[in-house]
Amino acid sequence: MPQNIGTVVQIIGAVLDIKFPPEHLPNLLNAIEIEHEGKKLTVEVAQHIGDDTVRCIAMGSTDGLVRGLPAVDTGASIKVPVGRQTLGRIFNLLGEAVDNKPQPETEEKWEIHRPAPSFEEQEGSTQVLETGIKVVDLIAPYLKGGKIGLFGGVKDAKFRRQVVPGDLLKLEVEIIKVKGPIGVGKALATVNGEKAVSAEITFAIK
Numbered sequence: 640m641p642q643n644i645g646t647v648v649q650i651i652g653a654v655l656d657i658k659f660p661p662e663h664l665p666n667l668l669n670a671i672e673i674e675h676e677g678k679k680l681t682v683e684v685a686q687h688i689g690d691d692t693v694r695c696i697a698m699g700s701t702d703g704l705v706r707g708l709p710a711v712d713t714g715a716s717i718k719v720p721v722g723r724q725t726l727g728r729i730f731n732l733l734g735e736a737v738d739n740k741p742q743p744e745t746e747e748k749w750e751i752h753r754p755a756p757s758f759e760e761q762e763g764s765t766q767v768l769e770t771g772i773k774v775v776d777l778i779a780p781y782l783k784g785g786k787i788g789l790f791g792g793v794k795d796a797k798f799r800r801q802v803v804p805g806d807l808l809k810l811e812v813e814i815i816k817v818k819g820p821i822g823v824g825k826a827l828a829t830v831n832g833e834k835a836v837s838a839e840i841t842f843a844i845k
Contacts, residue, residue, distance in 0.1 A: 642711050642712075643659065643663045643665065643711070643712040643714070644659075644709050644710065644711055644712070645657045645658055645659035645660075645665075645671070645693075645709070645710045645712065646658050646706075646707060646708070646709060646710065647673065647704065647705075647706055647707065647708045647709075647710055648692065648706055649706065650701055650704050650705075650706065652701065653696060653697040653701060654694060654695070654696060654697070655673075655682055655694070655695045655696075655697060655701065655704075656688065656692055656693070656694050656695075657671060657682075657692065657693050657695060657710045658691055658692050659691055659692070659693065659712070660691065661690045661691045663712075664687060664690065664691065664693065665684050665693055665712040665714075666684065667684050667685070667686075667687070668683060668684060668716045668752045669683070669684045669712055669713065669714065669715065669716060670682070670683055670713045670715065670716055670717045670718075671683070671684065671693075671695060671710045671711065671712050671713065672710070672711045672713060673704070673708055673709070673710045673711075674708075674709075675703060675704055675705075675708055676703060680697060680698070680699050680700075680701070680704070681697075681698045681699065681717065681733055682695035682696060682697045682698060682710070683695055683696050683698065683716070683717065698717070698732055698733055715750055716750045716751060716752040717732065717733060717734070717750065717751050717752075718734065718748040718749060718750050718751070719733070719734030719748060719749060719751060720734050720742075720743055720745040720747070720748050721745060721747050721748065721749045722743075722745040722746060722747060724743035724744065724745050725743055725745065728740065728743060732751070734748065765782065766782065766783045767780045767781070767782060767783070768780070768781045768782065768783045768787070770787075770789075775789075787844070788842055788843070788844055789842060789843045789844075790840070790841075790842055791821070791840070791841030791842050791843055792840070792841045793838050793839070793840055793841075794838065794839040794840075794841070795837075795838060795839050796836065796837070796838035797836065797837050797838065798835070798836050799833075799834045799835055799836065799837070800830070800833060800834070800835050801835075802828075802830060802835050802836075806830045806831075807830065807831070808828055808829075808830055808835065809828065809829045809830070810826065810827075810828050811826070811827045811828075811829075812824040812825065812826045812827075812840065813825045820843050820844050821841065821842075821843050822841070822842050822843070822844070823839060823840070823841055823842075824839070824840050824841075824842065825837075825839055826838050826839070826840050
C-alpha cells in the first residue's frame with residue numbers, strides 16, 4: 640500500500656500544519672511521523688483545516704524543523720507495547736522505554752485511543768478493602784480495585800455563621816497543593832451566597 644505523504648506548511652511552537660492531498664486527509668488522532676536530521680518526530684492530528692490540511696500537536700521538540708519537510712501518515716493513532724514484559728517498566732507517551740533498560744519485545748501494541756471496555760467486559764469487585772481504620776471499615780467500607788480519597792485533617796477553620804436545619808449548604812474545594820498521594824485543598828461552605836465556614840483540608844489518595 641503506497642504511503643500517504645504530506646508536507647509541513649507551518650510550525651508554531653508545538654503546533655504544526657501539514658498539507659495532504661484532499662482525497663487522503665488523515666483521520667483525527669492519527670499519528671504522523673516526520674524525519675529530520677536522523678531523528679523522528681511523531682505528531683498527532685488534532686484538527687482538520689479545510690479539505691487538505693491537518694493541524695497537529697507535536698509529541699516532542701520541534702527545534703530545527705522547517706517548512707517543506709515530508710510527513711508520513713501512519714494510518715493509525717499512537718501505539719504502545721502491552722504485555723507482561725511491560726510490567727514494572729516506565730514508558731513515555733510514544734511507548735518508548737525511559738527507565739534506562741532495553742525496549743521490551745512484545746507481541747502486541749495497542750493504540751492509545753481505544754473505546755472503553757463494555758459493561759459486560761468489566762469485572763465488578765465485591766471484596767472489601769480493610770483499611771485498619773475501624774470507623775471507615777464499619778461505617779463506609781471501601782471496595783478493592785479503585786482509588787480512595789481519605790480525609791486527613793482540618794487547618795485554620797473559621798466559622799462565620801450558624802447553619803441550621805433547612806439551610807442549603809454549598810461546598811467548594813480548590814486543590815492548592817499535591818505532593819505524591821497527599822493533597823491540600825482550600826474549602827469554603829456557603830449558604831445562599833453567604834460564607835459559613837472556610838478551612839484548609841488535607842486528604843490522601845490511596
